[in-house]
Amino acid sequence: MSDYAKPPISPGLISLDVSTGSLLPSGPTLTRRLSDLQGCFKNMEAWQQEVNNGNPIVYQVVSSVVPEIPRELPQSVTTIFPGSCDGELYMTKGHQHPDPQGEIYYGLAGTGGIIMFDGKQTSWIDITPGKIGYIPPGWAHRSINTGTSEYKFLAVYPGSAGHDYQWVLKNGMGLRAFTKNNKFELEEFNS
Numbered sequence: 001m002s003d004y005a006k007p008p009i010s011p012g013l014i015s016l017d018v019s020t021g022s023l024l025p026s027g028p029t030l031t032r033r034l035s036d037l038q039g040c041f042k043n044m045e046a047w048q049q050e051v052n053n054g055n056p057i058v059y060q061v062v063s064s065v066v067p068e069i070p071r072e073l074p075q076s077v078t079t080i081f082p083g084s085c086d087g088e089l090y091m092t093k094g095h096q097h098p099d100p101q102g103e104i105y106y107g108l109a110g111t112g113g114i115i116m117f118d119g120k121q122t123s124w125i126d127i128t129p130g131k132i133g134y135i136p137p138g139w140a141h142r143s144i145n146t147g148t149s150e151y152k153f154l155a156v157y158p159g160s161a162g163h164d165y166q167w168v169l170k171n172g173m174g175l176r177a178f179t180k181n182n183k184f185e186l187e188e189f190n191s
Helices: 044-052 164-172
Strands: 015-017 022-024 024-034 057-064 075-080 103-109 113-116 122-127 133-135 140-145 151-156 173-180 183-188
Touching: 022 024, 022 075, 022 133, 075 140, 113 133, 133 164, 140 151, 140 164
Parallel strands: none
Antiparallel strands: 015 022, 024 057, 057 075, 075 151, 103 133, 103 151, 113 122, 113 140, 173 183
16 A cells, blocks of 8 residues: 655546445555544443444545645545444544535445534435535534445545544534434434
């Protein structure tokens, strides 16, 4: 696997394999296990028990070689595996962009969605293959796998945006996603 490309970046072609969620050429790959999502799930006791009993992989992000620097437009493919912690569906950590920038998510496989929160308002968008979710500047966002198979999406974002995970831990996300009686439900974050 290669690192990010070094500027100046030449025009090029990036191949996307939807079945594997891979990009060629590829940049860094980030793998998040349940233990990496401390503070994200409502039931911390159940979270700790599942971490102690195998610490499963929750999601993986494969980046392209385009670097996360100003004026570049990096891409990544995120795969969220199916599962839940005490009924709360597997999710990404969620983040806000310190340099407020918009972002798009393009559904590749499976079913899922995006919870967005601007500190006051919340929003939910279903994302399925072929659908594009738009995240406006200033909205924290977290992706959720709402199905029973791998959920994959392509993200495209400005390289200067950055990722502030602490904002989400401090402010919450407005909503939580659960499966109850084999049905998808959204709940208020602090209920």
